[in-house]
Amino acid sequence: MIKKLKLGALTALVSVAMSTAVLADNIHYVAGVTGNALETFKNIVKPWEKETGHTVTFVPMPASTTDQFGQYRLWLAAGNADIDLYQTDVIWAPQLSEQFIDLSEVAKDLAPKHFKAIIESQTVNGKLVALPLFTDAPALYYRKDLLAKYNVDVPKTWEELTVAAKTVQDAERAAGNADLWGFVFQANAYEGLTCNALEWVKSFGGGQIVEPDGSISINNKKAIAAIELVKTWVGTIAPEGVLAYQEEEARGVWQTGNAVFMRNWPYAYGLGNSDDSVVKGKFGVVPLPTGGGNANSAATLGGWNVAVSKYSKKQDAAISLALYLAGPVAQKERALIASNLPTIVSLYDDADIAAQQPIIPRWKDVFLQAVPRPSAPTKAKYNEVSSKFWSAVHSSLSGDGSTAENFEILALDLEDLKGSGW
């Protein structure tokens, strides 16, 4: 009898526990971790947790987007129901669109507040795959003190940059600063080289590898001229090791005071002005230069978004969190504590952000020049297109074949890959 009573009590307890579990979901959010992203995230979701009663578990992943992509691919292919929300790179939407739910209906009030181009990059065949969290666009970092010392203007073209970097580098080395380099960027064979090279090619007026209509445009004189100019930098104004640099290596050279110019993403701004930085307060930021007589510069569009897995069993709570994270409150918080660039247009005129993160309103100019990687037209084949492009550029820069020849082969390879259509 007593046993039965105990059992009854236990069942009652379990059912109570289960019913509260239904009311308050625990959402699993997966994202790559760089720097203090985990702390930032916890601070941002706290108000949402308080308001809805749900909780969020953060699943950390490696910083490399390629590693994340591989893992997510496998989880989604296996129909994994453990992860409810994925933080996705701006280029992934067409490749993973099948696995995420359409957010266009639930976000119909929120979406128009964001930059139109970013929402478009996350829309595949009318389906809004992911909502933007923050965006990224690189700029040219330059040393104010060194340029002033040698009376050099901030370069507006790549050709001017070549001369300016050389002038300052030679003069400084003659003065005993032997480790100084003119310009550092990212030329390792990886996705980042696609970003860098797309900027060179586009700013020379050489198109964007694959045009929005799907035609392959990379094999042209302007694109070749752009890469040929970059080739002259390696070993002269840029260290030879630049062929192995990713973002952090470039920032390493820059932040120890050993570079006059650097191409990098906004995150380097806050870090460069931290207390242990040699270049603190000595540098400025401008949009990237143009080249070859072309009028417009180009900055590759980066950024991160949040997508709801179609295998999630807690979709209502997951959607609520996605809308919160992409909304103005969370984006403002993120801008203030992590200097991540908001995707909501009105936040660029926000007084608090302007006061605490003065760099963010200034980045609006950079955005006007933003160019997307060809992930939309090439759809599921984007990774392969990008890999072939960065390989061709890396070969050209390291002297393995001429640029003209490498790009001719690249264009043929891309035609093969395209087949009858992307």
Place this chain on the structure above:
Amino acid sequence: MLASSELSLQQQRARSAFWFLAPMLIMLFCVAAWPLLRSIYFSFTDTSLTDLYGGQWVGFDNYLSYRELSSGRILWRGTLADPAWWNAVWNTVRFAFVSVSIEAILGVLVALLLNAEFKGRSIVRAAILIPWAIPTIVSAKMWAWMLNDQFGIINDLFLTLGLIDHKVAWTANIDTAMISVLVVDIWKTTPFMALLCLAGLQMVPKDIYEAAKVDGVHPIKVFFKITLPLIRPTLMVAIIFRMLDALRIFDLVYVLTPNSKATKTMSVISRENLIEFDKFAYGSAQSSLLFAIIAIFVALYIWLGKLDLNGEKN
């Protein structure tokens, strides 16, 4: 009567043996045979990771197919006509031969050293195993930092010693990438070879050496005429193990030089196609070929090894 009961006893034994083995066989089928057969099956379809069960049978198209263009030119397609794949095969085979040869030689040398009597031998034996005990992913990352062109200790060391005149980007430079991978692999797996060789050495009877000593045979001759033939079976097994390992090398290359044409191996390229390039079936075809190549290598090696053993018996 007697014979039939004996037979039934044997049958009984066979039956119980089968039941004892059954769990293991089922397990092996589930974890080894089934995935293998499934990926071979995938390689004959056009499956993609987004739709694992929707693949259509395409025959040998992922391996080799051709189309005739309107100009009359014949266009070959498929893994077997893919220069990137053959580059990976060449990289893998080159890597396997060079690394296993050097490891075998170093392994024997280290084993001879450890087999000698000296003070603190047990400590040295334990210490030499450390590289083998560190997980590859950890040691690869550690070496990646040591080989870094900016702050790597190797560049600093070589510069100080005057061996190089400027910092070298070891893993990025096409000429040194393969050497970097080889160095790390040899560093890591020589202890494994040494350990197996040491086990072989300790089985060699001491009195043979004493007899050789009494006869005044030169130590080098002793090594080639006595030690080497006697540890050969052990060495052969060790080399097979290492060869299998080396032909499917993935982690080291993936961490050190993931995108370098000079070091991309068969495993790296098939993973790239399977997961990153959304060519699941194509990647499966490459995995199946990788399996076939390893099988051929092992069969060849065992066959050649046996021939030699027979010659010895004669």
